[in-house]
Amino acid sequence: EVQLLESGGGLVPPGGSLRLSCAASGFSFSSFAMTWVRQAPGKGLEWVSTLNYIGGDTYYADSVRGRFTISRDNSRNTLYLQMSSLRAEDTALYYCAKHDGANLGSHFDYWGQGTLVTVSS
Amino acid sequence: QSALTQPRSVSGSPGQSVTISCTGTSSDVGRYNYVSWYQQYPGKAPKVMIHDVSKRPSGVPDRFSGSKSGNTASLTISGLQAEDEADYYCCSYAGSPWVFGGGTKLTVL
Numbered sequence: 001e002v003q004l005l006e007s008g009g010g011l012v013p014p015g016g017s018l019r020l021s022c023a024a025s026g027f028s029f030s031s032f033a034m035t036w037v038r039q040a041p042g043k044g045l046e047w048v049s050t051l052n053y054i055g056g057d058t059y060y061a062d063s064v065r066g067r068f069t070i071s072r073d074n075s076r077n078t079l080y081l082q083m084s085s086l087r088a089e090d091t092a093l094y095y096c097a098k099h100d101g102a103n104l105g106s107h108f109d110y111w112g113q114g115t116l117v118t119v120s121s
Numbered sequence: 122q123s124a125l126t127q128p129r130s131v132s133g134s135p136g137q138s139v140t141i142s143c144t145g146t147s148s149d150v151g152r153y154n155y156v157s158w159y160q161q162y163p164g165k166a167p168k169v170m171i172h173d174v175s176k177r178p179s180g181v182p183d184r185f186s187g188s189k190s191g192n193t194a195s196l197t198i199s200g201l202q203a204e205d206e207a208d209y210y211c212c213s214y215a216g217s218p219w220v221f222g223g224g225t226k227l228t229v230l
Contacts, residue, residue, distance in 0.1 A: 107157040
C-alpha cells in the first residue's frame, strides 16, 4: 500500500525557516518524480515544486523560487522541502504527491494527508 | 504561471449530468495531453479522477469522463450522485511544470 506521510509543519514567524519531510512507503521511491502542492486555508490547490526521480532536475513556482528548495534522499525514501524567508502568504497545508511515473508530465496518483505551515508573529 | 480558469460552482440534481470546464492557454492545456482532474472532500486530500485528458484510474466510476478541445478541458459527471458533491480541480502540465485551476464546488441539489 502506497503511503506518504508529511511532517515538519508548525508555527513560524515571518522570515523564518522550516523543513518539511515526506516519508514514502509501499513503492519504489527512487523510480518516481515527486511534487509538493499547497492549499491555503479555504483556497484552492497551488503547485509548489517538483523533483525528478533522480533528484537532479528541480522546478519551482514563481512564488517560491529562490526561497524554497526541494530535495530527496532515495536511500531514506524521503522527500524534503526546505523553506526559508517565509511569508504570511506561505501559510497553507502542504501536500506531498507521488507522480504516476518518472515522467514529469505524469499525474499525481497518491497524496499524503498534508502538514500545516502557519507563518505568523 | 497563471491558474487555469474554472467556474467557481456548478450544481445538478441526482441523476443529471454536469460538466466542469477548465480553460488554459496554448502553453498548457492546449499544448499537452497531460490534463488531470482531482476530487477533494472537505478536510481530505485530493484524489485523481481523470488523467491524461480522458483516462480513468482503476476504481473511479465510469460516470466520470474527461475531454479536451483546444485550450479547454472538461470533466463530465453523468448520473449525479449525492457522494459526488465535492470540490474539483483541473491540473495541466505546462512545462514549468504544473498549473492548477482555481477549483469548482459541485453541489448536488
